[in-house]
Amino acid sequence: xxxxxxxxxxxxxxxxxxxxxxxxxxxxxxxxxxxxxxxxxxxxxxxxxxxxxxxxxxxxxxxxxxxxxxxxxxxxxxxxxxxxxxxxxxxxxxxxxxxxxxxxxxxxxxxxxxxxxxxxxxxxxxxxxxxxxxxxxxxxxxxxxxxxxxxxxxxxxxxxxxxxxxxxxxxxxxxxxxxxxxxxxxxxxxxxxxxxxxxxxxxxxxxxxxxxxxxxxxxxxxx
Amino acid sequence: xxxxxxxxxxxxxxxxxxxxxxxxxxxxxxxxxxxxxxxxxxxxxxxxxxxxxxxxxxxxxxxxxxxxxxxxxxxxxxxxxxxxxxxxxxxxxxxxxxxxxxxxxxxxxxxxxxxxxxxxxxxxxxxxxxxxxxxxxxxxxxxxxxxxxxxxxxxxxxxxxxxxxxxxxxxxxxxxxxxxxxxxxxxxxxxxxxxxxxxxxxxxxxxxxxxxxxxxxxxxxxxxxxxxxxxxxxxxxxxxxxxxxxxxxxxxxxxxxx
Numbered sequence: 001x002x003x004x005x006x007x008x009x010x011x012x013x014x015x016x017x018x019x020x021x022x023x024x025x026x027x028x029x030x031x032x033x034x035x036x037x038x039x040x041x042x043x044x045x046x047x048x049x050x051x052x053x054x055x056x057x058x059x060x061x062x063x064x065x066x067x068x069x070x071x072x073x074x075x076x077x078x079x080x081x082x083x084x085x086x087x088x089x090x091x092x093x094x095x096x097x098x099x100x101x102x103x104x105x106x107x108x109x110x111x112x113x114x115x116x117x118x119x120x121x122x123x124x125x126x127x128x129x130x131x132x133x134x135x136x137x138x139x140x141x142x143x144x145x146x147x148x149x150x151x152x153x154x155x156x157x158x159x160x161x162x163x164x165x166x167x168x169x170x171x172x173x174x175x176x177x178x179x180x181x182x183x184x185x186x187x188x189x190x191x192x193x194x195x196x197x198x199x200x201x202x203x204x205x206x207x208x209x210x211x212x213x214x215x216x217x218x219x220x221x222x223x
Numbered sequence: 224x225x226x227x228x229x230x231x232x233x234x235x236x237x238x239x240x241x242x243x244x245x246x247x248x249x250x251x252x253x254x255x256x257x258x259x260x261x262x263x264x265x266x267x268x269x270x271x272x273x274x275x276x277x278x279x280x281x282x283x284x285x286x287x288x289x290x291x292x293x294x295x296x297x298x299x300x301x302x303x304x305x306x307x308x309x310x311x312x313x314x315x316x317x318x319x320x321x322x323x324x325x326x327x328x329x330x331x332x333x334x335x336x337x338x339x340x341x342x343x344x345x346x347x348x349x350x351x352x353x354x355x356x357x358x359x360x361x362x363x364x365x366x367x368x369x370x371x372x373x374x375x376x377x378x379x380x381x382x383x384x385x386x387x388x389x390x391x392x393x394x395x396x397x398x399x400x401x402x403x404x405x406x407x408x409x410x411x412x413x414x415x416x417x418x419x420x421x422x423x424x425x426x427x428x429x430x431x432x433x434x435x436x437x438x439x440x441x442x443x444x445x446x447x448x449x450x451x452x453x454x455x456x457x458x459x460x461x462x463x464x465x466x467x468x469x470x471x472x473x474x475x476x477x478x479x480x481x
Binding site: 007065068069070071072073074076077079080149152153155156157159160163172175176178179184187188190191192194195198199202 | 287290291292293294295296297299300302303307388391392395396399400406409410412413420423424426427428430431434435438
């Protein structure tokens with residue numbers, strides 16, 4: 001830091017709101033796409049695992065190895081194949097969500113008591129009806145716990161994706177530019193906003209879970 | 224692809240301060256030191272919280288905050304601090320740029336998973352066993368050392384595994400602050416554009432290999448530390464969360480890749 005540099009220059013922020021906003025939108029894009037893809041893939045795998053439990057081991061093993069690869073290395077591994085493109089960022093970010101989501105989804109399904117499943121069967125539910133009307137609603141708390149965790153994780157990892165490119169870099173790009181330009185305002189702003197975004201996403205999913213599972217809270221309130 | 228093989232087999236890349244062995248050692252030193260620092264803080268605190276069940280909300284809240292702060296963000300939040308403290312504490316400003324921010328960020332990020340795992344591990348121990356120990360006249364320290372710690376050790380190592388992965392990943396990113404470590408190959412390559420692809424790819428392969436190898440070693444250690452009776456029960460597979468600790472929610476609370 002050159003002497004005399006202010007640690008945080010609010011004037012700069014006020015003058016560059018457009019640029020900052022653009023980075024926030026990019027960051028949301030880097031979070032929402034992998035999260036949506038991850039939820040769909042993990043849900044499909046979890047439903048398959050419900051009928052064929054043998055796939056549970058191999059799926060968690062593969063997802064576990066992918067989860068182990070440090071993010072910067074994962075981005076770098078795809079760089080020669082897809083270049084500095086959104087795809088290079090989205091693929092690893094999606095695979096990182098899989099372990100968390102798959103484990104929580106299967107745990108959610110498995111937590112449904114067998115008496116309830118038998119009751120559904122006794123009422124004449126087909127397997128598909130049972131999945132949609134019984135297992136899925138009852139698995140919501142663990143499903144949402146997984147989504148919360150995956151969203152917060154993705155927001156954090158997306159900051160690293162900034163090394164890949166300017167066009168979709170998100171808040172990590174603010175951090176990287178700030179470091180390279182010895183400009184603390186920029187990197188501190190990028191860091192603070194990414195933390196705020198993570199907390200906001202966490203809160204959002206907590207609220208959302210309350211809205212879609214009203215029964216869980218009616219009972220809690222009546223106690 | 225051939226460029227990567229050429230890069231990895233070039234003798235020039237296997238010697239000197241910019242060679243692969245030295246970068247690997249740098250990576251291991253900064254990772255090891257920050258893990259040590261985190262363990263010294265998190266382990267006793269986790270043992271205290273888990274044994275007494277006092278301050279458990281502190282552990283959970285710390286874990287929540289810990290996983291919301293991205294490693295890259297944590298690093299740069301430290302940066303102004305470590306730079307401005309250099310003249311005050313009298314260390315080399317370069318040290319405050321290339322080593323301290325990454326080291327501190329890694330240590331702070333490793334504390335939550337370790338603390339939560341230690342706490343959760345101790346809480347997972349059957350209360351009846353502890354009562355039995357107390358009935359036999361064991362003192363608190365003996366209950367901790369002879370009953371709780373052995374039964375919790377595999378869960379504690381699980382937390383250490385999470386922390387280690389995060390630390391190795393963050394050390395890679397730390398190279399952006401002109402620091403050493405294997406991440407250097409990736410950033411140096413990125414700076415050269417398309418010509419840097421061999422260096423980028425080689426760095427990525429080395430980092431991924433290191434992370435997977437270290438995780439494998441720790442997972443073997445974890446299995447060894449699991450009491451034999453529990454090993455079979457866990458291997459049975461997808462029977463869902465059987466206890467609080469098996470719940471992915473709690474176990475993953477402080478865990479996220481970096």
